[in-house]
């Protein structure tokens with residue numbers, strides 16, 4: 001996607017710069033567009049843990065490059081296994097991270113150590129290219145849904161889409177998942193407008209989704225997380241589209257905390273609730289999302305404090321809870337498949353059922 005007319009991906013390697021890995025520091029957006037240069041696997045792990053880089057597909061891609069960085073200094077069997085385990089342990093919920101590390105290990109283990117670093121860069125590059133292509137395909141399949149919606153109403157009627165968290169290009173290598181169809185619809189002239197859940201506690205919606213949509217010229221309005229149900233009751237939401245961090249083979253969906261409540265409100269108001277994902281987000285080993293998906297618990301400070309820009313233009317962090325109040329911070333929840341209208345994947349759209357998934361991925365049967 002483009003920033004001020006220049007095309008970017010969310011991660012790239014600079015060969016001139018000693019094969020270092022570059023990302024945007026997402027903790028600085030929307031107020032600053034800082035590029036971070038990562039040169040060690042430790043820096044990559046830190047960037048993932050602190051969410052300088054985030055979003056399920058992107059943390060997988062960046063971790064893959066983290067392994068390539070590690071192999072430049074030590075490409076032994078021991079180092080390969082240790083560094084892979086260290087990177088895989090950075091965040092627990094998004095399956096793309098474990099998937100990318102496992103793919104790298106399967107590719108690198110049989111190779112002689114002297115060939116591993118080059119092979120790791122090449123494989124991480126393929127992971128990135130495939131993610132960008134899958135998300136573009138998701139965009140095209142989701143676009144069909146939006147075209148159908150547009151055809152059902154007056155040509156100039158606004159289509160209101162609600163999204164939660166950030167599942168845009170900055171959460172993937174390119175295009176995004178939930179936002180890809182929206183970008184394409186906007187580009188072909190459909191009258192789309194996005195309700196952007198702010199997404200407490202870290203405000204990925206208010207900070208990142210709003211920034212992405214605004215940069216692309218997509219009309220959008222940021223809302224408090226609790227406003228979605230009210231808007232649905234008043235007929236102001238035509239469709240919900242969210243991304244996901246892990247989908248089980250039964251089609252249960254883990255996504256940013258609060259997604260489940262949106263799905264409940266959508267069901268109560270007959271609003272279609274779609275989930276967009278590349279197949280790298282499907283965990284075929286897991287069936288029951290509520291029981292089997294590990295939910296990341298993050299720091300209390302993300303609840304008790306909030307970041308923002310003050311009136312003097314300084315980025316600051318302020319406390320919003322009384323001294324001594326405890327806070328709990330589960331970072332994801334699971335929406336049961338029965339509340340999901342359908343899944344949008346790179347292979348097409350399907351029902352959120354085991355058979356629906358197998359119809360697109362029969363090799364998994």
Ligand code: MRU
Pocket residue numbers: 054055056057094164165166167168171172176177178204242243244245255256331
């Ligand atoms: O904690 P985050 O910001 O990494 O969580 C991200 C999400 O929940 C996204 O919705 C999900 O990763 C889909 S990204 C295309």
